Amino acid sequence: MCEKIAGKVPEPRRAAFRRLRDETGEVIDEALVLFFAGPNSETGEDCLELQAHGSPAVLQRLAALLGDFPGCRPAEPGEFAQRAFLNGKVDLTAVEGLADLVDAETEAQRRLAVRQMGGSLRDLYEGWRTRLVEILALAEAGIDFVDEGDVGGDIGHTIAPILEELRREIEAHLSDARRGERIRHGAVVTLAGSPNVGKSSLMNALARREVAIVTDVPGTTRDRLEVRLDLDGMAVTVIDTAGLRETADVVEREGVRRARLAIKEADLVLLLGAGGPPISTHDGEVETWRVESKVDLTGSLPGRRDDGTFGISVKTGDGVADLLDALAERFRHDVASSGDVLLTQARHRRHLSECVDALAAAVRIGYDGEPDLFAEELRRAARSLGRITGRVDVEEVLGAIFERLCIGK
Ligand SMILES: Nc1nc2c(c(=O)[nH]1)N(C=O)[C@@H](CNc1ccc(C(=O)N[C@@H](CCC(=O)O)C(=O)O)cc1)CN2
């Protein structure tokens, strides 16, 4: 430890009150000081915290004084987490969990992130990797000693079902209907329909503020507008779009093109119409709910109807709460599953798919078919799992993960 502060550092993990002074003895601030002795700290290194009053003047003066300490400099973005990783305190999935926790807006996002930070994914993936490495050891023992004649024998029969079981487990984890990723990113609900049907009015009602311009001129909305809602713990992005119609106006035509894109990327489309025949979105793929708007004018029934459609009036407010309830209900399953061990990143999905491919190749080749090639596929499968937690080929994934974290994390 630096000799300037030796003897003045409080006992580890006990907050102490200290007056922070400059060289002349002038008091800069009154602070709480907390010392963590490595390796029992967040980064695994010695950490000294000065919990001062956060005004710009105090921080600037402290930063300047600390800059004079040998080896002291401001942290790079994500450097604390990076050091924790490099010192073996956490794996990559825990760092990703921490980054998600810092960004979490809803209860489902928080719960998913905190579990991941606590090692839920690391345990799962490292567990699979350990099993693979054991099988690999068995296979390699067979390969190495095959000339000696005795170990080879039945290895192929022993290994095949274990590999199949592993592959099945990983595939089940992969086919989760993207629940984890949807919780993390938020579900997307797109408001669509002809011009003037009240999409932007509904948007404003859902957002409880005037996000979108509303006028009685058809074709008012051209840009795509987004708001984030917290529906009983689920993050939902609602997108308002340009009314769908053929038009010679170049600007509006671009708006309609973007509206169609927003419909494609939606988890759910609310297709608004002022009664009359249903409007086609030209896309049967996306789940679509029909919403009859302006029921105060038509006299139609507000709320959810027996045929699954909704009636709303943004003017009187009738039916809007029912629609919100139904949306929350629609995503309740996702919120409930935030306590499960879920895949949360496309990065995990990619490596897991590689792993499954390699396992399938290994099974196809078979230990008895071509032991060297078989073992090579198993190594490829283990490497893919190792990349998720950061046990191998770390460099290429590091930057992408750590730069998401803010300075000082
Ligand atoms: N004041 C303060 N609050 C904070 C942080 C911090 O660094 N300082 N954190 C910053 O992100 C978070 C807490 N994260 C922490 C993570 C690990 C350890 C730690 O001392 N770990 C030891 C002992 C663990 C234990 O007692 O179980 C270790 O891992 O060995 C401390 C804080 C949120 N709140």
Ligand SMILES: Nc1nc2c(ncn2[C@@H]2O[C@H](COP(=O)(O)OP(=O)(O)OP(=O)(O)O)[C@@H](O)[C@H]2O)c(=O)[nH]1
């Ligand atoms: N009476 C009544 N008028 C409504 C209701 N909802 C919207 N309006 C009116 O309908 C007109 C069009 O509303 P908008 O929300 O701008 O419609 P839009 O679908 O966004 O229209 P575009 O952006 O042009 O596609 C405005 O004059 C609104 O005040 C409603 O529930 N009842």
Ligand SMILES: [Mg+2]
């Ligand atoms: Mg509009």
